[in-house]
Amino acid sequence: xxxxxxxxxLEATGVWRxxxxxxxxxxxxxxxxxTLTISDPRSEIPxxxxxxxxxxxxxPGQMPARYSPGGTDSDEELEIDDELLISxxxxxxxxxxxxxxHPGRLRGGMTLMGAFVMFLLAFFWLPxxxxxxAVQISPPAQQEAIGRIILQKIEQTTGPACxxxxxxxxxxxxxxxxxxxxxxxxxxxxxxxxxIRLPGPITVIGNDxxxxxxxxxxxxxxxxxxxxxxxxxxxLLAALQFVGPRxxxxxxxSGEMTPxxxxxxxxxxxxxxxxxxxxxxxxxxxxxxxxxSEPYARSLDPTGEATLGLIEADPFRTDPPVPVMDDxxxxxxxxxxxE
Numbered sequence: 001x002x003x004x005x006x007x008x009x010l011e012a013t014g015v016w017r018x019x020x021x022x023x024x025x026x027x028x029x030x031x032x033x034x035t036l037t038i039s040d041p042r043s044e045i046p047x048x049x050x051x052x053x054x055x056x057x058x059x060p061g062q063m064p065a066r067y068s069p070g071g072t073d074s075d076e077e078l079e080i081d082d083e084l085l086i087s088x089x090x091x092x093x094x095x096x097x098x099x100x101x102h103p104g105r106l107r108g109g110m111t112l113m114g115a116f117v118m119f120l121l122a123f124f125w126l127p128x129x130x131x132x133x134a135v136q137i138s139p140p141a142q143q144e145a146i147g148r149i150i151l152q153k154i155e156q157t158t159g160p161a162c163x164x165x166x167x168x169x170x171x172x173x174x175x176x177x178x179x180x181x182x183x184x185x186x187x188x189x190x191x192x193x194x195x196i197r198l199p200g201p202i203t204v205i206g207n208d209x210x211x212x213x214x215x216x217x218x219x220x221x222x223x224x225x226x227x228x229x230x231x232x233x234x235x236l237l238a239a240l241q242f243v244g245p246r247x248x249x250x251x252x253x254s255g256e257m258t259p260x261x262x263x264x265x266x267x268x269x270x271x272x273x274x275x276x277x278x279x280x281x282x283x284x285x286x287x288x289x290x291x292x293s294e295p296y297a298r299s300l301d302p303t304g305e306a307t308l309g310l311i312e313a314d315p316f317r318t319d320p321p322v323p324v325m326d327d328x329x330x331x332x333x334x335x336x337x338x339e
Contacts, residue, residue, distance in 0.1 A: 012082035014038070015064075016047065019075040029080060031088065038078065048076065052092055065089070127245040134248050135237045140182075142255060143236055147200030149259050150239060151186060153266030154204065158190035162207065162337035170329045171336070174216070177324060178223055178289045179203070185223060189337045195219075195226035196269050199236040203227065207337040213299075216324040216333070221296020224285045228277035239265065279309050291324065292316040 011030040016038050017023075027047060028039045036050040050069040059066045064081035067089070068074040080086055138146075155161060175185040184202045192206030203226055209219040239262065240248050247261040286293045293314045297307035304311050311317075325333070 010085060010088055012080060012085035013041070014082075014085075015079040017077045018048075024079075027078075029078065029085065031092075036078075050076075050078075055089065055093075057089070127248075130245060130252070131237065131240045131248050134240055134252055135234060138236060138251075142251075142257075143199040143201075146236065146239060146257050146262075147198040147202040149257060149262050150198050150265060150269070151202060151204065152259070153262055153264075154188070154196075154270060155266075157267055157270060158188040158192075158206075160189075162187045162189055164336045164338075167333050167336035170325060170333045173329075174220070174325060174333070175203070178220055178291070179227060187336055192270070194273065195222040196274065197226040197230040197235050199239060201230075201235075211334050211337065215295065216330050217292060217295035218299045220289070220291050220324050221286070221293065221299065224289060224291065225277050225282055225296065226274065228282040228285055229274045231281060232277065233275050242268070279313070283310070283313055283315065287315045290316075290321045292321055 011028055014027050014029040015024050016027040017025075026041055028041050028044070030037045030039065031052075034052050036052055036055055037046055038048040038050070039046050048069075050067075054069050055067050056070065057065055057067055058077075064079050065086045067078045067080065069076055080089075151161070171185050171187065175183045178185075179201070182201070184200060186202060186204045187210055188204060188206055190206045191208040192204070193208065194205075195209070196204040198204060203223050205219055205222060209222055210216075213219060240251070242265050243257070243261040247258065251257050283293060293310045294317065297310035297314075298304060301307050324330075
């Protein structure tokens with residue numbers, strides 16, 4: 001049962017005391033199946049039977065070893081100095097302890113498992129959830145501030161945004177016509193081969209879409225394409241994913257974004273094109289803004305083979321729309337980056 005086979009009928013001498021004031025007497029101590037038998041050495045008459053699971057050592061680490069059948073509250077006491085018997089007693093008790101139910105271990109294991117699950121949630125679920133929450137509650141002024149920081153990072157590579165007193169009002173009217181009130185279009189003195197949508201909302205284009213084009217429809221198309229992409233991939237969410245959980249937490253608690261956390265993001269936007277907008281969503285914006293989609297499609301592929309869907313579905317293919325701006329305004333805008 002609880003005794004070990006290799007110690008079956010193991011015997012040794014010991015000193016036994018029946019009660020505190022009783023005379024100590026020499027005895028023979030032997031293992032049974034699940035009991036410790038204490039016998040008189042001369043007559044071999046059993047004097048006591050102790051259940052092995054109940055036997056307790058009352059002086060751990062000391063010699064000779066002292067045992068009782070019920071801990072320090074018991075009147076009986078047995079003293080043993082035989083190392084083999086002591087080793088057997090210790091091993092038997094380890095076996096008994098291993099077989100005994102351990103509710104505390106279960107609770108400890110469940111606590112450890114719970115802590116591990118919480119760690120996984122904190123590591124994998126919490127940062128993205130915190131970032132999404134920051135995007136959802138970010139007020140317009142905060143988004144505009146983040147957009148301006150990103151624009152400054154981009155300008156460190158391209159040079160300052162182009163501005164001219166005569167052209168700035170034209171750019172403002174263009175933004176309102178294409179995107180609505182509150183939107184801002186910025187022209188940089190560089191070739192960007194498209195438009196970049198920033199939080200704010202701010203849309204950045206290169207001077208290549210202005211100075212090198214015959215009409216504003218090409219630039220307008222790229223601006224609308226960036227807006228369509230922003231509906232699929234929120235520019236603020238992308239920026240917060242770049243800065244990481246610590247900066248997002250700082251933003252949530254202080255309401256401000258530290259500019260240093262966005263170092264390198266401007267170069268990333270310049271070197272990695274945004275997601276391609278869905279044709280259906282893009283055409284809806286062309287219809288809303290009253291802009292033909294064919295000039296934009298031809299700027300992507302002059303042959304029209306790769307953008308045939310945008311050309312054939314042009315909402316103003318047979319009915320020309322109202323021009324984005326008059327010729328005088330367009331000429332004025334084309335001079336915005338001129339020295």
